Amino acid sequence: MALTITPRTGSGFAGEVSGADLAGPITAELAAALRQAFRDHPVLVMTTDGLTTDQLLALAGVFGEPQEQLLEEYRTADTPTVSIIASDQTDARGDGRRIVFGGAWHTDDSYLAVPARATMLYAHVIPPTGGDTLFADTTAAYEALDAAIRAEIDGLRAVHMYQSRRNLNVVPTRSARETALTPPVDHPLVRADDGTGRRSLYLNPNRMASIVGLDDTASDAMLDRLIAHATEERFLYRHVWRRHDVVLWDNGRSMHRAIADYGDDRREMHRILLRGRY
Ligand code: SIN
Numbered sequence: 001m002a003l004t005i006t007p008r009t010g011s012g013f014a015g016e017v018s019g020a021d022l023a024g025p026i027t028a029e030l031a032a033a034l035r036q037a038f039r040d041h042p043v044l045v046m047t048t049d050g051l052t053t054d055q056l057l058a059l060a061g062v063f064g065e066p067q068e069q070l071l072e073e074y075r076t077a078d079t080p081t082v083s084i085i086a087s088d089q090t091d092a093r094g095d096g097r098r099i100v101f102g103g104a105w106h107t108d109d110s111y112l113a114v115p116a117r118a119t120m121l122y123a124h125v126i127p128p129t130g131g132d133t134l135f136a137d138t139t140a141a142y143e144a145l146d147a148a149i150r151a152e153i154d155g156l157r158a159v160h161m162y163q164s165r166r167n168l169n170v171v172p173t174r175s176a177r178e179t180a181l182t183p184p185v186d187h188p189l190v191r192a193d194d195g196t197g198r199r200s201l202y203l204n205p206n207r208m209a210s211i212v213g214l215d216d217t218a219s220d221a222m223l224d225r226l227i228a229h230a231t232e233e234r235f236l237y238r239h240v241w242r243r244h245d246v247v248l249w250d251n252g253r254s255m256h257r258a259i260a261d262y263g264d265d266r267r268e269m270h271r272i273l274l275r276g277r278y
C-alpha cells in the first residue's frame with residue numbers, strides 16, 4: 001500500500017500519514033517521503049499498531065537526532081533520549097504537587113539557547129476520554145497579522161527562561177545542575193523557516209519573560225495580544241489520541257497544549273526531542 005497523506009486541517013497545518021509500515025525497517029524512499037510530509041505539515045500524525053522503544057527511536061531518527069531532555073528524573077533509565085510524560089507525575093524536588101506537563105500553551109524547550117527543533121510523542125496509555133493535545137499554527141497566525149504589526153515585531157527578540165515571571169503553570173523544580181544549564185536566553189519573536197523562508201511567530205507563553213527593549217507594561221501588552229491572536233480557534237488543530245498514535249510537531253512553526261481533563265485516569269506518553277537549529 002502506498003504512503004498517503006491526508007490533511008487534518010483545511011490549511012494543511014496538520015496531516016496524517018497512512019499506508020506505511022512505520023515499525024520498520026524504514027527504507028530511504030519512505031524516509032524521504034516522511035520528511036517531505038513533515039515539511040508540508042508541521043503537525044504530522046502517524047497511526048501505528050504499537051512500536052517498541054527501538055522502533056520509536058528509529059522512526060524519530062528519520063526526522064532528526066534524538067536529544068536528552070533537560071530534566072533527568074523524567075528520562076527513562078535505559079534510553080535517556082526517551083522521556084515519560086505521565087498523569088501521576090509530581091514535582092518531586094519541589095512541594096510534591098502534581099505536574100501536568102505542557103498544560104499551558106508553549107513550544108518545547110524555548111528556555112534553551114538551541115531548543116528542540118521537533119518533538120515526537122507516542123501514546124502509550126490514553127485515558128478513556130479526554131487528554132487531547134491542542135496545536136496552534138504560528139505560521140498562519142503570523143501571516144494573518146496586519147502588515148503594520150508584522151513590521152513592528154519583525155526583528156524584535158524576546159527573553160525566555162525556565163521560570164518566567166509570566167509562567168502559567170507549575171513546572172518541575174530543577175536540580176542545581178539543571179538550573180546552571182538554563183540561564184535566560186533570547187530568541188527572535190518572528191522566525192523564518194530555514195527551508196521555505198515562511199515566517200512564524202515564535203512564542204512560548206509559559207516561558208517568555210519580556211520583549212527585549214520594551215518595558216514590562218509594553219512588552220506584556222504586545223505578548224498578550226500576539227498570544228491571544230495565535231491561539232484563536234481558526235489556527236488550531238485538536239488531536240484526539242488513539243492508542244499507539246505518534247504525533248510529530250515542529251516547535252518553530254507551532255505551539256501546543258495538553259488538556260488534563262481525564263480525572264484520575266491514566267495517561268502516559270513517550271516523548272523524544274529532536275535536535276535542530278533556529
Ligand atoms: C508536551 O507538551 O510536550 C506534551 C504534550 C502532551 O502531553 O499532550
